[in-house]
Structures are given as C-alpha cells and as structure tokens.
Amino acid sequence: MIPAIYLCCIGAVLEYKNVHSIIPPCKFFCSILNCNSSHLDLAMSILEKLRPKFWNHVPRDIPKSKDQFNFRRIWNLAVLLTAGVALLPLTIMTVIHYQVTQNAIESEIHNHTYRLVRNTWGTVSYFLGERRTVLDLIAQDTTFEELNDPSHLSAILKNLKRRLGGLVDLGVVNSSGRQTSYAGPYKLTNVDYSDQKWFKEVMESGVYTSDLFLGLRNIPHIVIAGKYGLTGGSFYVLRATLDIDTVNNALYRLELSGFGDAFIINKEGILQTPSRYHGEVLNKISLSVPVYSSKAQVLDDKDPKGEPLIVGYAYISDTPFILMIVQKKGELLKPWYKIRMELIWFLVISITVILLVTLGVVTYLVNRIYVADQERAMSLHHMEYSNRLASIGRLAAGVAHEINNPLAIINEKAGLIKDMFTYKEMYSEDKKLIGLVDSIISSVNRCGTITKRLLGFARHMDVSIQPVNLGEVIHEVLGFLEKEAEYRSITVSVDVPDDIPQFESDRGKLQQIFLNLVNNAFAAMEEGGRLDIKVRRKDEDSIWATVSDTGCGIPKADFERIFCPFFSTKTKKGGTGLGLSITCGLVQEIGGDIDVHSEVGKGTSFVITLPLKRKKEGK
Numbered sequence: 001m002i003p004a005i006y007l008c009c010i011g012a013v014l015e016y017k018n019v020h021s022i023i024p025p026c027k028f029f030c031s032i033l034n035c036n037s038s039h040l041d042l043a044m045s046i047l048e049k050l051r052p053k054f055w056n057h058v059p060r061d062i063p064k065s066k067d068q069f070n071f072r073r074i075w076n077l078a079v080l081l082t083a084g085v086a087l088l089p090l091t092i093m094t095v096i097h098y099q100v101t102q103n104a105i106e107s108e109i110h111n112h113t114y115r116l117v118r119n120t121w122g123t124v125s126y127f128l129g130e131r132r133t134v135l136d137l138i139a140q141d142t143t144f145e146e147l148n149d150p151s152h153l154s155a156i157l158k159n160l161k162r163r164l165g166g167l168v169d170l171g172v173v174n175s176s177g178r179q180t181s182y183a184g185p186y187k188l189t190n191v192d193y194s195d196q197k198w199f200k201e202v203m204e205s206g207v208y209t210s211d212l213f214l215g216l217r218n219i220p221h222i223v224i225a226g227k228y229g230l231t232g233g234s235f236y237v238l239r240a241t242l243d244i245d246t247v248n249n250a251l252y253r254l255e256l257s258g259f260g261d262a263f264i265i266n267k268e269g270i271l272q273t274p275s276r277y278h279g280e281v282l283n284k285i286s287l288s289v290p291v292y293s294s295k296a297q298v299l300d301d302k303d304p305k306g307e308p309l310i311v312g313y314a315y316i317s318d319t320p321f322i323l324m325i326v327q328k329k330g331e332l333l334k335p336w337y338k339i340r341m342e343l344i345w346f347l348v349i350s351i352t353v354i355l356l357v358t359l360g361v362v363t364y365l366v367n368r369i370y371v372a373d374q375e376r377a378m379s380l381h382h383m384e385y386s387n388r389l390a391s392i393g394r395l396a397a398g399v400a401h402e403i404n405n406p407l408a409i410i411n412e413k414a415g416l417i418k419d420m421f422t423y424k425e426m427y428s429e430d431k432k433l434i435g436l437v438d439s440i441i442s443s444v445n446r447c448g449t450i451t452k453r454l455l456g457f458a459r460h461m462d463v464s465i466q467p468v469n470l471g472e473v474i475h476e477v478l479g480f481l482e483k484e485a486e487y488r489s490i491t492v493s494v495d496v497p498d499d500i501p502q503f504e505s506d507r508g509k510l511q512q513i514f515l516n517l518v519n520n521a522f523a524a525m526e527e528g529g530r531l532d533i534k535v536r537r538k539d540e541d542s543i544w545a546t547v548s549d550t551g552c553g554i555p556k557a558d559f560e561r562i563f564c565p566f567f568s569t570k571t572k573k574g575g576t577g578l579g580l581s582i583t584c585g586l587v588q589e590i591g592g593d594i595d596v597h598s599e600v601g602k603g604t605s606f607v608i609t610l611p612l613k614r615k616k617e618g619k
Helices: 002-014 019-033 036-052 071-141 151-163 199-204 245-252 334-423 430-461 470-487 509-524 579-589
Strands: 167-173 177-182 205-211 221-227 235-242 259-266 297-302 308-315 321-328 465-468 491-495 503-506 530-539 541-548 593-599 603-611
Touching: 071 205, 071 221, 071 245, 071 297, 071 308, 071 321, 071 334, 151 167, 151 177, 199 205, 199 221, 199 235, 235 297, 235 509, 334 430, 334 579, 334 603, 465 470, 465 509, 470 491, 470 509, 470 603, 491 579, 503 603, 509 530, 509 541, 509 603, 579 593
Parallel strands: 491 530
Antiparallel strands: 167 177, 167 235, 205 221, 221 235, 259 321, 297 308, 308 321, 465 503, 530 541, 541 603, 593 603
C-alpha cells in the first residue's frame, strides 16, 4: 500500500499544476502495483492537504507588475535561493571532507604497506646475505683439504645448523663440476654438476644465488654458491642448500589485513614460496610481474577478476627474487566504507531536514503574504462595493424623493377627479370611467410603496445597530426581486416562525447578506426553480437562517474556495468572485457564521447562524 501511495504522489506531483491531470499518472502507477482506487484517493487527499493555498492562485485585474502577485513564482524562487544557499556550502564541505578522508586513508594504507615491505625485504635480504657471508668465512678459514674431508665438512654443517640455522647441506665441487665432498641428508657425493645452470652461473659471476628449482634431487630448493681460488690457478666451488622453510615461516607470520598475502617470486613470476591465494610453489602467479625498482614500491593493481588490489614489492639485490605483499583494497577500505556511509547518511539527512524546513518556512511565509494580499484586495473591493452601494442608496433616495412629489400631485388630482365624478350622476354611474380613475390611484399607491422601499434601503446603507425583525428584512429584499422571480417562474417560499424575536443588528448588512444570497440562488437556477428561505431558533442565543435553491449545485472540491476573493464558477458569465466573499465578511462582522451544503445537480443551501445578543465592543 505504501509504495502505491508513494508512486501515486509522484505521479500527482508531476502534474501538480492541474488538479484534474493528476489522475492519469496516478492510475498508471496504481495499475503497475495492482493497487485499488483507495490508494489513489488517499494519495490525492494527502496532496490536497499539502498543497499551499496560493498554488492555484491566478492573478486578476493586475496592471503592469504581474510578477509581484505571482505567488507560485515567489515560492519557487524563495525555495531555490534558500535551499541553494543552505545546501551548496554543506555539499561542498561534504565532498571536500569525503575526498580528504579517502585520500588520507588510502595514503595510510600505502604507507603501512610500504613499511611492511621494507621490513620484510630487510629480513629476507639479511637471511640470504648472512648465508653468503658464512660461505665466504668458511672458505677463508678452512683449507680445501679440510673441506674435502667429509667428516670435517659434516662437523662444520652441524655447527652452522646449531648456531645459525637455515642450511640443509654443504658441498665442495671441483673445477670440473664434480662434487668431491658432501655433508647432508642426500647421497650426492661424486655427482656431476657441470651441466647444471647454477654451476655455469658460478663460473661466470663467481657468486650465485639460484631461484627455486628441482635439480637432481627432484625437490624444490635454493642454492647459494661461491667460486674460490686455489694455488696453481685452479679453483673449487663451495655450495650450500638453503632451508627455505625459514623464509616461509617468516612470511607466514606476517600480520596482514585485507586478505593479505606475502610471497616471493622470481623475475618470470614463478612462485618461490607458497602463497595463500595465488598458488603453490613453482606455479606462475596470475598477477603481472612488477617493473624493476631499486627501492620498495606500492601501487594499485587489479586481479584477473577486476578486483582492486594494493601491491607492495621490492627487488632483493644480488638474487633473482622479488618480495611481494598483495592485499585486497576493498577489505582494507572497509573502515572507510563505514565512515563513507555515515557521511552519506549525514548528508542525506541534512539535505532532507534543510529541504523540509525550507519548504515549510517558505510555504508559511508565502501563505502569509498571500493571505495578507487577499485580505488587502478584499478590503479594497469591500470598500469599493460599500461605496457603490452607498452611492446607489443616495441615488435611490434622490430618485424616490423626486418621484414622490409628482406622485403626490397625481394622487391628489386623481382623487379630486374621482370626487367630482362621484357628485355627478352621469359620471358616477359610468363604471368604466370610475375604474380608470381607481386604476390610476392604485398605480400611484404601488409606486409609493416602491419608493418607500428605496428610501428604506438607502437609510440602512450606513452602519446602524437597531432592533431588527428578520422576517421584514427578508421580505424587503424579496420585494426588489419579485418581478424577476415572476418572470422566470421561480417559486419563492419564506418560513419565519412567530417565535423568532427581534434582535439588535445592522439592518443594512443583513439586507446585503440576503440580497447577495438570493441573487446567487437566482443565477444558479433555470426557469421554474424553487427558492426556500427558512428561519429557525437554534438555541437561546442564536438563530439559523437557511437559503436553499434547486440550482446546479457546487462541487465538493470548491467548498473550501467559494468564500475566497475572486473565486467564481461564473467568470465567463460576468462573475467577479466577490459576492460570497463579501457576504462571508458581512456575516462575520455582525458576529455570525455561514456554512454551505450542496450537491451537484440538486441544489445548494447556505446556513447562516446569527446571534440574538450582540457582543459589546471590547469583549
């Protein structure tokens, strides 16, 4: 249900400018999620409540500066500027902090890996260098004859294993490549090494450290050998096999994070020591062989699957070995990922709070401006309306006075003619002639009644608090419209019970209120409609006055706006949208309240609540 409502709201927002166009996108999203119409109705009701009052405001009768009254544009600019000023520095600072923190963490990872490579490189280099130095010392301190003695050579090996370690065997090879003396676990005496790679390398360079190879013993091992001269121009080779497990254990004991792996390869990428994740000894690693560097290096790389790696390496001088420490970058950056998520959540929450506060404050302020502008416009139009009514009242009073004088003369002359005809038999018996005179007198009386109404209406244009009989006020108002009702065949019914007492109020405002409501009712009805005005006692302090018609009715969507200034459903028929707003204001001024009940196609009822006791000023 929630996703459906959420998507409905999204669709509604996309078409926010027109309420009626909200329905298609909402229905589309609902059809995707198989949600029912209640979700759509709920989403619509949420949007209706959230929509500001000014959103659908259309400026009217505004000269020149239209932008001043374009509240939606003011709202958009205020939201963009306020949110931009608040979010831009926050976003910039967050991005800078993000980059600085990430660079700092990556730099620390590189530095830690560099130190680890340097320390391990020193350990391995020392191990190999120490064994080479031991061979030199043995050659210098021991004669060739002593070395050629297997028992003496075994004693030397035993002593080296006890004090130094890291050696498997020792051998003496003559200049022709034959091993003349051997001390160790294998039977390698008199073995010919003349065709072995390591022997050829020793002949060329004098000192040689081999990479890992199987050799004649068919077991992976590493050999260090040195060429030493003899008297008479001959030479011999002192050869030692290293115990590589010592190096393996040192690499294995390294504390590596991020699924780290430390191993040694040769320059062809062949593993010289076991690896946790890249294969066994004598296998070629899947990573590329790093380029030569005289110093330890740390670089970013990727494995065959594309996973980022941190690779630290160092070439071990005078050997074919390359020390490598490989760690998964993703694992190393996990603490950073946690910080990053906290940073992103902080940014998201901050942006959300800023946007909500901005939207709320800007909407509130623009709403206040809108309400103030509407009240100002309504006050101006109310004053204009009151001035017009006052002018009409003065004009009506003047016209009534001007008409009353000739009417009095006509009435007097017609009465005199009737008296004269009455005294003479020849005229008194002429019923047609007497009827014509009576018709003149009746018309004069009718004109007098109309002028009295005009004078009464004019007298009540000014504010005047006096005892009021509500039934009389209603009949006075209907007196002005009875001919229109008769012409349009509109039935008018007035029901004012006898128990409705007189009460103090502004008679002129009551006349305006009922005149506006009756005019609206007549405008809403076709010929043959019905207008009912009922007055009932609500309680001891108030009464109800209901004005009901059988007109076209008002849609529910317009209920909240019918009392707003300039809102009209009859703009194409000359409606100004001020009648009901002024009526509502008049009702409130005399201390009452107004409500509406309507159904499209059946009619509308306006219910006015009027106080029987006027509140004193200041209370």
